[in-house]
Amino acid sequence: MLEGGHAINALPQVAAATVNCRVLPEDSPEYVLNTLQKVVADEQVIVQQLSDFGKAVASPLRPDVLKVVSDITTRMWPGVPTVPIMVMGATDGRYLRAAGIPTYGIQGFFMDRDDIRFHGRDERLGIESFYEGQAFLYELVKRLSSADK
Numbered sequence: 790m791l792e793g794g795h796a797i798n799a800l801p802q803v804a805a806a807t808v809n810c811r812v813l814p815e816d817s818p819e820y821v822l823n824t825l826q827k828v829v830a831d832e833q834v835i836v837q838q839l840s841d842f843g844k845a846v847a848s849p850l851r852p853d854v855l856k857v858v859s860d861i862t863t864r865m866w867p868g869v870p871t872v873p874i875m876v877m878g879a880t881d882g883r884y885l886r887a888a889g890i891p892t893y894g895i896q897g898f899f900m901d902r903d904d905i906r907f908h909g910r911d912e913r914l915g916i917e918s919f920y921e922g923q924a925f926l927y928e929l930v931k932r933l934s935s936a937d938k
Contacts, residue, residue, distance in 0.1 A: 807839070813875070814847045814886065845886035847875060848893060857932045858895055861925060865897075897925025 793804030810821050818838055825836045850873055859871040882892035899918045906912045914922075 814845050814883075817844060845883055848886060848891035851891070851893075854893060854895075854933065857929065861928050861932065862897075865921065865925060865928075895926075895929060896922060897929070898922035 790807045791804070792806075794801030808825065810825075812821055818841065822836055822838060829836060855871065855873065862869055862871050876894060880892075880894060882894060885892040898914060899921070901915060904913075
């Protein structure tokens with residue numbers, strides 16, 4: 790997000806840029822700040838961290854969880870593979886991971902590849918995808934909370 794100046798017909802005396810960095814769980818704040826300073830490469834530009842999100846290791850990939858996710862996916866959407874990924878974003882899961890509680894983001898929602906509006910003013914999800922995702926998550930919680938997975 791960029792901001793600067795006080796009028797459209799005047800050169801700004803001050804300008805600022807806010808950069809939302811999407812980093813891996815093991816990246817330190819110092820590493821990110823140093824990288825930004827190298828990229829900017831200007832001594833007159835001050836790079837500072839606005840907030841501290843802490844550092845936590847990535848949750849281990851659990852075969853039992855992956856199997857349940859794959860089973861439900863295969864039943865609901867035959868032929869769709871289950872592919873584990875790490876999303877470069879922040880969720881409340883970071884606090885759980887920092888406390889030593891493994892955390893996984895599993896959604897079961899399909900997005901329209903030609904209409905991606907994450908975090909936009911008109912972020913949306915298709916109605917069918919919403920209800921399928923709810924059914925997926927309901928089944929996932931039932932299976933993971935039962936004695937026999």
